[in-house]
Amino acid sequence: MDFSRVELTPQQQSFAGVVRATLGQLMTPDVREHERETGDGFSEKVHLALAERGWLTPAWPVSEGGAGLDPICQRLLELELERHDVPDITAGTTLLVWTAVEKFAEPELRGKLKAGVAAGTARFCLGYTEPDGGSDIAAAKVRAVRDGDEWVLNGSKIFTTGAHNCQYTFLITRTDPDLPKHKGLTMFLVPLDTPGIEIQGIRAFSGERTNIVYYDDARISDRYRLGGVNDGWAVLHGPLDEEHSIGDGEDGLADLSIGRHFLRPLEAALDSAIGWARDSARADGSRPADDPAVLARLGRVATEIEAGMCTPGPMGRVKGSLALVEGAAELIDLTAPLGVLSPGAPGAPGDGSIDYAHRFAQGTATYGGTIEVFRTIIAQHVLGLPRPGYPGSKVFLPRSRAAAGTPQS
Ligand SMILES: Cc1cc2nc3c(=O)[nH]c(=O)nc-3n(C[C@H](O)[C@H](O)[C@H](O)COP(=O)(O)OP(=O)(O)OC[C@H]3O[C@@H](n4cnc5c(N)ncnc54)[C@H](O)[C@@H]3O)c2cc1C
Known part of the structure; x- marks a missing residue:
């Protein structure tokens, strides 16, 4: 590096x-x-x-x-x-989806959307997660059934962040339930003003707004299909790899990882805790900043932020989230009871930024792929280890056994 x-x-x-x-x-x-x-x-x-x-x-x-x-x-x-x-979350999801639209949309739609993306009037959100299929995106159950030149959509997606501010959702659907899991999927760019689509807001722990989106016999034209029928996994791959920070950083300038963004609230919370340590007084008249144990704890959070900033790719996503989760908890503990005051509450250090960081932290270990899933990504893509097997999934078979014709379990 x-x-x-x-x-x-x-x-x-x-x-x-x-x-x-x-x-x-x-x-x-x-x-x-x-x-x-x-x-x-x-x-x-x-x-x-x-x-x-x-x-x-x-x-x-x-x-x-x-x-x-x-x-x-x-x-x-x-x-x-x-x-x-x-x-700029919606700006980010729009650019992620654009990579697939550019590659797979039919030319007329692509041209129209390209102008709209640049003008800020065509915005895209990510319609991957389903209520009972979270991390396992390929288990998508939202059905798309062909009817002439149209497709009829039924089912629901959860956590479609930004849907209420977007014109289209990048939707993964099941088009053939009889094919193996990754093979019966098709991607669409679904206009969100289609009759039969209903968007309901959900608030995350930190106040972040996301949505559940219901599809009830929603009909869309085949022109909104991206890529081949039942070939959706190939279409999804580019945006997914980009979101997972796989292949980042070729010119040395790109963001080291998405985890870097998680550290911004922690920096603000640390600044607030430093202000609290410097300016508040304990019962004996000393300041928290006069206590070496307090300084050591603040220093540890500062070190974790630096480490998170410098950690690239999928490791940085895990590191960024863990630094925030642990660092915010440390600062809450250190500054309590003031640190737990919310933004707007009188006396809240840094106008509640410590409390905010602590609440914001919890979702960061989940969205864009949980940190446990990312550890598997690191094992596979960074360390070159085999794909783990789960009940119901294809079990990894070492090459020597495969060559010998050992049956898979
Ligand atoms: C605020 C917020 C915004 C979001 N925005 C979007 C969005 O815009 N679009 C979208 O499609 N989704 C979005 N998501 C969904 C998010 O990506 C999923 O919540 C996430 O992928 C995990 O799915 P799940 O919550 O169903 O958990 P599950 O997949 O049910 O996981 C439960 C637990 O099991 C663990 N686990 C699951 N599978 C594995 C595995 N293979 N190996 C090891 N451990 C595993 C997980 O780490 C977790 O601890 C958002 C979520 C939140 C909270």
Whole structure:
């Protein structure tokens, strides 16, 4: 890994200044308040303002609605979006899905959507998880049945984050229940205003909004199919690998891992705890900051943040979440009872950022794939170990036994 500093050209420095100034203006108190109230991870006003500058699709040429940024400017933009707490979950899911739309959508639809993605008016969410099929996405049961040039959808998806702010969901469906699990799947880009689709909000522990989406005889045209019938797993692969940070970081500039994003609330909570240690007084008149044990605990959290920042790929996803889960618990314990006060409560250190980090932490071990599932991904994709077998799944058979014709159990 190359830890050397990246020297910015004057143009890149000037671009960073423009981004900081612009995001400073866009992230008004009402945008922050809206995010706190809704937990949407989305502000239409900000989304459209980013689109105007080509910053939703920064790598795309200006002629296609992008900003034509070089990789360093793209990275500068990403970092500033993060530092300014820009609610950009829907922007992220849209770009994840775009990789599949670009590859698999029919040309007319692709052209229309490309313009919409850049303009911020075509937004996509991820319709993978089902109420009884969580981590095992390939066990999808939402049925798509062909009827002439249309498909009829029935079933429900849970945790479709951003559905209420998106125009389309990237839906994994079961088109042939008689084929093996991974083979009877087909992907669609489903317009969310289709009659028969109902979106209901769910609030996560931290106030993050996600959704359950019901499909009740919802009819969509075959033009919204992505890829071949029963070939959905091949379509899903690209967006899924990207979300799992597999194959990241080729130019050394890309985000080290999605886990890095989990550390941002922990940084804010640590700052609040440092303020508390410095400024509050104990019964004996001393400050918590005068106590070496307090300093050691704060230092440990700071070290974990640094370690999380530097850990790449799928390991970084696990590390980022664990650093947040454990670090936030440490800070809650250290600063209690004040630390458990919620945002807006009088006396809450850092306006409740410690409590918020602790609540936000819990979901991070789950979404985008649980940390247990990620450990399996690390074993397979990083360590090159065999795929584990589970009851009902194909059992791994060492090559020597396979060659000898030993039957699978
Ligand atoms: C706030 C939030 C937002 C989300 N947003 C989206 C979204 O936009 N789109 C979407 O499709 N989904 C979304 N999800 C769903 C999320 O990806 C799933 O919750 C997650 O994949 C786990 O599924 P599950 O909750 O059903 O848990 P389960 O899969 O039932 O897992 C239960 C437990 O078993 C463990 N486990 C399961 N399988 C394995 C395995 N193979 N090896 C080891 N351990 C295993 C898990 O780690 C976990 O501890 C979101 C979830 C949350 C909480």
